[in-house]
């Protein structure tokens with residue numbers, strides 16, 4: 001064979017691989033409002049940076065007619081490229097080839113890049129669009145899934161793992177994204193569930209659509225499985241690019257620093273008026289966050305789930321930080337089961353990847369009720385406490401208003417080794433709010449008094465003077481300073497300059513036993 005023919009053979013094979021399941025199926029994919037696996041990779045990565053691995057891999061199965069048809073690449077595009085100039089490994093399932101279903105070799109391709117990602121300390125991004133296990137392959141396919149799950153677990157805490165669900169993701173297949181750090185879901189074209197609508201109908205007699213059962217909306221508002229719900233493929237890929245900009249490459253590195261950007265001056269100047277004089281009045285904690293962090297740098301995670309706690313990434317003086325904040329606009333900022341779990345996982349992510357934590361605190365306590373108690377608020381609340389306790393990254397707390405009861409301890413208090421804790425003059429650091437406290441400790445005196453209303457008021461003033469302020473905590477050194485709201489940004493930036501190289505440790509252990 002002439003060299004020319006050899007080159008032509010390669011070109012033909014490359015072209016075949018690029019075409020996936022063929023033009024008709026690509027058209028069908030587009031008609032469904034979805035990009036192809038390759039179009040997604042190209043949009044995700046910096047221009048011309050993608051290098052493919054395994055374009056010629058074919059399945060080995062010979063059953064059910066698979067000996068007669070095969071596609072080079074076997075339904076998944078794998079390789080590496082760059083995002084904002086930094087390397088990432090990527091796999092992108094190709095729905096045009098056997099519905100993106102996972103065969104033995106398809107799994108091997110994913111495992112290969114995951115092994116490389118762990119070895120080289122490079123993040124992995126998985127774009128999922130698959131009918132699940134390749135039905136013709138039976139248990140070999142299930143084995144392939146387990147190989148992927150195992151690597152997801154091994155990579156956890158070593159390199160960031162990001163999943164995008166951009167089509168079907170059903171059955172056990174959901175557990176790969178579930179183990180990764182963040183899940184993006186595309187609205188109306190993606191779904192995730194352990195059992196689909198037909199099985200649900202048979203077992204529980206419930207009638208539900210795929211979208212209602214496991215679409216982006218369900219998982220970003222009800223279950224909390226998805227961290228980001230995005231309107232289309234392009235937004236999804238841009239969202240991943242933005243998220244990556246806050247993250248380091250691996251657990252040994254720090255996130256990149258970019259030029260500092262002062263916050264919007266109109267937001268910054270409003271800080272001193274944000275907290276209302278009436279302690280029962282809500283305000284938007286996101287205004288506080290945006291008035292302090294670098295302009296337009298706040299990227300909220302889990303925006304529509306458990307909104308009584310706000311989490312997300314931001315930058316302070318160009319440095320990546322993880323924000324955890326109570327939100328007085330929702331449930332008065334109380335901690336409940338969902339908020340605790342949401343906060344805990346985020347804190348653990350930031351700690352695993354050296355991203356300093358900033359806590360904004362206005363919390364009246366844990367949410368009361370049988371729902372919460374029977375649902376296990378004790379063990380779930382403990383997760384957030386545990387996460388802050390074990391975190392060794394630089395961590396700071398700003399108490400804007402309420403820091404009551406156990407929630408005071410939980411929200412990154414000094415006692416659990418926070419590095420710099422400050423309060424605004426509007427802070428109330430106490431066991432509970434004034435009215436409740438007075439009704440308990442002065443009940444008898446108030447009942448005995450000739451004028452109970454007046455007595456109540458007198459005791460409330462006394463309590464407020466004594467406890468509903470930050471001064472008792474400051475006297476004890478439980479907070480390091482009481483600062484003006486408009487001083488917050490500069491004080492935090494200075495604090496992080498000093499504590500950025502903090503070295504803290506935990507006792508030797510095989511692993512911890514986080515309350516689950």
Ligand code: HXC
Pocket residue numbers: 025097098099100101130131132133134135136142145146168170171172173
């Ligand atoms: C092999 C599959 C496949 C699969 C789809 N295809 N799923 N081939 N194995 N799992 C093929 C179809 O035959 C079809 O081939 C092409 O992909 C597109 O499928 P359509 O049905 O035409 O597409 P659509 O109408 O969009 O429906 C998509 C779908 C549906 C909802 C994913 O295909 C479906 O329900 N598939 C089966 C899903 C499933 O039961 N998977 C196993 C689940 S158990 P042609 O040649 O016509 O293009 C599982 C366990 C994992 O995954 C366990 C891990 C531990």
